[in-house]
Amino acid sequence: MNKRTAERRWILFFISPALAVVFVIILLPLFMSLFNSLFSWKQLIRQDFIGLENFRKVFFTEPYKTRFFNALKNNGLWFIITMLIQNVGGLLIGYFLSRRVWAHEFYKRVIFIPVLFSIVAVGFLWSLYLRPNGLVNGFLKIVGLPQLTRAWLGDESIATFSIIFVNIWRWIGFPSLVFLAAIDNVPMDCLEAAWLDGATDRRVFFKVILPLIVPSILIITVLTIIGSLNVFEQIYTMAGLDGAPNFSTDTIGTLFYRTAFGSVDSGNPEIGIGSAIGVIIYLLTFLASVASIVGLGKKEVEL
């Protein structure tokens, strides 16, 4: 046996277990989703090839059309609010922690605490606090703002916002500490040069720090897109699988689950439509990630 064959065998030995698992559990189901979405289904049995008919149904036929675009709108809302509040907030928190304000080590640890909790536990905890007779309304009454009390999860116009805010409570520590690490990595000489030129803190932040942490902004943006498209547990625990009240909190994730395991139209699982929605989730994730990488990548600065 020569040296090359021996090496080839070793390589195969090292990579094949992982390759087998990734292939069977991640890649094969991806292709099966694509394949399944092109057929009509009777329960779990594949029927005829129907081309893009399932996709046409999702986009143009009731009840799927209304449900789908309503859910997509909510996912968009998740993305925008998370970007504006959680990620901008995280950037500010990261910045001030990097300026080592008093007790910064303590704040750093505290802000990260909820990141470790399961979405399910956090969702249920806040669903108790947000009930009409829960802690949040109780607090508003104590501080003399009883006119602000709401059915936080029962009112169609605010339920989605309440759930997004709970999720921000859980997750804001993550972007904060990613941005903190990025700002701490900005080379000292860049900052010193700016100070010597008499730049104010604000100018240093916008003109020096921000351009240099674009890679981190990019990663956080992509992760936010993926996260927003995959919202499921938050809705399941705080609003239920139907996105109550009256589908106002429904997302692609919950709609997808209902389609796959029964109940949008007939109450039965609809494999064809479900697979089509699954494929749409893949495509959206892929497109949005590529778009933000291309868009923000251009603004990246090389030192």
Next chain:
Amino acid sequence: MISDLRLKNATPGKKILIIFVQVAFICYSLIIFYPLFNMIMSSFKSTRDILRFPFALPQKLDFSSYKTVWVDRGFGRFFFNSVWMTTVSMIFVLLFGSMAAYGVSRYVYRMRTAVYMLFLSGIMLPLKAAIIPLFMLMKKLGFVDKPISVILIFIAMGLPSTIFILSGFMKTIPKDLEYAARIDGCNDWMIYRKVIMPVIAPAIALVTIYNAVPIWNDFFFPLVFLQNPKYKPLPLGLTNFFGQYSTDWSLLFTALTIAILPVLILYIFMAKNFIKGMTAGAVK
């Protein structure tokens, strides 16, 4: 690293900013701590007291609801299920992941980049979107309602990021170390086991946290695959419990405390490691 923002020697405008930032940080810390504190306190109170005096401290430390939830409602079992399923999944994530990372970072061959990209694609693909074919696959294999179904998925979930992070570390180890071991008569497995793995031990700790936390917390896959109460992990057990006892606030807060407190205690002792581990995928 930037200059410290401190009150001493600051201009008046800056002083106002510093005080504002402090107030904001203190308020936010309270927004994090108080809900958790209230949750623990409520677990000792009766439902009646929770609803009438939500902010009051418990009259006495009444552990009876803990016994009810842990023993009678099966949380002991859910907890144990979460522990062993996470442990088994992590053993295979670390073993297969480090082997694959070794295979793509320590050899030079034609398909190397292709194999590496194949692993990386798993980071971007949302696994939940493939639940229909996954369900059919598990059904065909007879794995539905058996822990092996979610364990296989957890392993697949952990592998891409593990390979990404570990191969990054392995690339930086000098080849000379490997040559020296080879001259001493080591084969490739021994080099992986005795030379490379000890060197990347800190990275192993990192990926362990990075993957164990989401696996411990995962709810979606157990929801789909595990109906049998015998195998339910903690998040799924908690969900069923909330469905059944939605008006018994005392038991609900106890169940939540059981789900949240262990993680909190672990974090207090290993905060630095957790922060490093969880952000490992996003921080270079």
